[in-house]
Amino acid sequence: MLRKEEDLTRNGQGDHLPGSKTERPENLNAVCVGPGMQAPLGSSCQVSYLDSPSVSIFPFLGRIFARKSVIRDSSFQSKQMGRRENKVINMEGRIQFDLLQVLLRDYKLRSYTLNAVSYHFLQEQKEDVQHSIITDLQNGSDQSRRRLAVYCLKDAYLPLRLLEKLMCVINYMEMARVTGVPLNYLLARGQQIKVVSQLLRQAMKQDLVMPVVKSEGGEDYAGATVIEPLKGYYDVPIATLDFSSLYPSIMMAHNLCYTTLLQQGAVESYGLSPEQFIRTPTGDRFVKASVRKGLLPEILENLLAARKRAKGELQRETDPFKRQVLDGRQLALKVSANSVYGFTGAQVGKLPCLEISQSVTGFGRQMIEKTKQLVESKYTIANGYSADAKVVYGDTDSVMCRLGVPTVAEAMEIGREAAAWVSSHFVPPIKLEFEKVYFPYLLINKKRYAGLYFSSSPDTHDKMDCKGIETVRRDNCPLVANLINTCLQKLLIDRDPSGAVDHAKEVISDLLCNRVDISQLVITKELTRTADEYAGRQAHVELAERMRRRDPGSAPNLGDRVPYVIISAAKGVAAYMKSEDPIYVLENNLPIDTQYYLEQQLAKPLLRIFDPILGETKAQNVLLKGDHTRCKTVLTAKVGGLMAFATKRSTCIGCRAVLSHHGAVCKFCLGHQSELYQKEVAHLSSLEEKFSRLWTQCQRCQGSLHEDVLCTSRDCPIFYMRKKVQKDLDDQEALISRFGPPTW
Structure with a gap:
């Protein structure tokens, strides 16, 4: 402990001189009294004890007492990791160990958010809370403040669990010991x-x-x-x-x-x-x-x-x-x-x-x-x-x-x-x-x-x-990895080539008929440079610019992985113009360009696997041609400029004929109205059951079965499934309301 009016002797760099009796104050209420609350280097200052902590001592986070911690911008670039921009805070005498930098250097993952990394390594997820509702949670009830507290605790607890699981500190300490470099060099410098x-x-x-x-x-x-x-x-x-x-x-x-x-x-x-x-x-x-x-x-x-x-x-x-x-x-x-x-x-x-x-x-x-x-x-x-x-x-x-x-x-x-x-x-x-x-x-x-x-x-x-196969690559959508992995299991483990071909044809049919969940179609790519630094126009870069124009606060930054899907557009439109945020697609009911996913995502990986088995020509004819490829997605959203002038008219739920009046069925289907009503109600019940299951799964993930789900993790496939079913539920309820109130 420093005594009052003790002389603080330091060298020209702000360090304590060897042999001096000066120690860093353990009591945070001890502050230097002098001009600007900081004594000039090489001089003496008096230490006073205040009744409450002073904000003026907060920036002195290092172990050198008179060296103030400041924030500065830092940029790191390498062939392996691309360019990354960070905020750096100097804390002399203390090691800052950034787990994100460790994961970026040592692991190849589809996403590096805390949610995605925690689920990948720990099979756990954080309590995801959107920043816009934090104030409402704090000003709400005890339960809402509890949610906010759990969110903060998990944000601190999960990185510690990851450090222990991956042995990051131990491995890096041993690397520093072996190579003879400071620990922070291993994160801030190259090889x-x-x-x-x-x-x-x-x-x-x-x-x-x-x-x-x-x-x-x-x-x-x-x-x-x-x-x-x-x-x-x-x-x-x-x-x-x-x-x-x-x-x-x-x-x-x-x-x-x-x-x-x-x-x-x-x-x-x-x-x-x-x-x-x-x-x-x-x-x-x-x-x-x-x-x-x-x-x-x-x-x-x-x-x-x-x-x-x-x-x-x-x-x-x-x-x-x-x-x-x-x-x-x-x-x-x-x-x-x-x-x-x-x-x-x-x-x-x-x-x-x-x-x-x-x-x-x-x-x-x-x-x-x-x-x-x-x-x-x-x-x-x-x-x-x-x-x-x-x-x-x-x-x-x-x-x-x-x-x-x-x-x-x-x-x-x-x-x-x-x-x-x-x-x-x-x-x-x-x-x-x-x-x-x-x-x-x-x-x-x-x-x-x-x-x-x-x-x-x-x-x-x-x-x-x-x-080198798409099961371990990150530049494709999850549908590709899942399909290739299943086909390889049938080929190598089950020794069933015909079963592998049938499974591939079934997935292609589901894709073209729009039966594949959007979470399986999300592509992620890393934003390593600004738009003007890329030689050509890239889908994820163009989307990042559009998201920045919509909402600068939620736009991706350099070093982030940008998730996107490819939507349908007019013929001849480049793929980089068709990239869109998956949530925006769900909210606005935009159709997916399934032909792009078949030709640009699935075709080459599938042919690479089946060419050695079936032969190049036969593999192409069996997988990419035939009855299973004739199911096309029905476009239900506005696509192209002319659709903006189209008038939306009601159609009969039974025969899809255009109705001249606002109702559920036409005069020819009026006798089957009860049957059609029961069919749509049954479909509504199945959607409600599916939504309830997804809702319960999200509640279990967040650790509470008695509260609303606030998760907005875009790295979790359950999140996209829940959003899609919620949208389908709203549409189905609107469809049933056309039948009018029950007459019984």
Whole structure:
């Protein structure tokens, strides 16, 4: 505690001088008395204790007493995350850990609102309250204020639950410890600073100085090789062999580093013999470890050795918290080791070195090709095996082999044998490992495949693994992901291709007949730039501008994901002009452009999956042509300019004939009026039951069955369903009112 009239001695930066007895006041009522309520730096001030907290001390949030916290605008831009604009508050001596930034960096989600993230990871949702009704809730009853309190509590509680579930703080603390950078650098800076810190740490041990290089881009180099895929549906086990930490192991095996690179003429000037250096596949030369051990290989060896120790301790540890720490540490060590190669290849970076990066990828291409050659040359019928092995696909650090055996157990056994045999042909620590077996396996194209994943037990698959397919992509509507996922389950798990085709045709029919809920048609895209910065006009950007003109307070900001649907419009109108807010579509009863969803969203993903099974021509004829595609949506809303002049007239509920009077039925259907009335009442009852179920589900989600539902979460499909049924209920009640009051 500060005493009254105690001298506050600080240095020129506002910090406490070493050895001074000054401490930050624990009592918030203690304030500096002086001009502007703040003493000049280097001078003394008096501290008085007031009876009530003063607003003037509120901005001093850091641990340096005289440094005021201010808000400033901050902009961050990268290829991975696009451009993001934030508000930054300085709090010296305190770490600000923004969970949103962690999620944006580490996870690919359709939406990053607290509701969507909480439901994805915790299966819980927040108490969503629209900002416009907060004042009414506060001024209302005890129950309404309780709702507001629960809303505030959940807003604070759910991020803490997420921090615990995802182990964000633990993982980032271990990453900071491993790389030697401050914790806030991991959120505010890119990947390169972590490698720079480790380089400086290692260079200091060897009395080396790291140069400052100004780089504004350089020439590209050949990347990893991709073996041309043999596309098709494989109803036999496919073994996958994977190089363990391929690029780090290449750099360690061949001593690739800035300090071991030999420039032109260096071999002759140093008098090196051919045994003292290596020539890489790209023609570059590096001295061997026997002459000089490189900095980068030492860093990588330390990281991988530390990871091996952490994984060993993790297996022996029983305390749950310590297990989390060790798991976070081994993950940080793995990520750090893999980022070293990327650091050398970043042409706009701190210390790019084309010779290292192109040599690493050159060795990688050579090893993939050699692995393919070795596997296909040994595992043949001539060598006593049941079939000739064939590598059906290879990418960067893994090869997928059809070994010709009928069971997963045999594929695992031969896969392990092949991995050990191929590893013996490479320089340590390069090691090829058996990773998994796919059975069955659907190979669509480069970086696009799916299969049942067997890694430990040959009897039970771990999961259905999909790469590059719309089940894991975010730039399509949920209908695409759900349909593709169901079709893959029928193909891979049920082994029922005809059932998969029938399901796809049924969904297409439901879409064209407008039987698909709007929540399945919502597309979300991230707003990474302003409208004038995009090369072409984008649907989500145009919608954001329209929403800003309607209501600036609710318009999306930079970095937000914008949800939209495509509505029907006049022929020839571009898709970016047909994007609209889903809630606006529901409220104004705008029709959906179902043909756009079929042709632009569903067609290509479906054909990619069924082409290897049915053939390209047959798949197109079966899925996109036929009776199931002849049901078209009936447009009931105003579309086009001429519809604005159309006069809405009542039609008969029975035969849809135009009525000359205001009523329910025409004179020809008058005898069936009672039957028609009962039919419409039954439909109203079914809508009421559906709405009640959705209402109860929302009440359970918000934690109360005795209050109104105030949820407005646009990331929840139940919200759109409830809004749609509510609109249908209003329309159905209006239709029944045309029958007039009952005559009984």
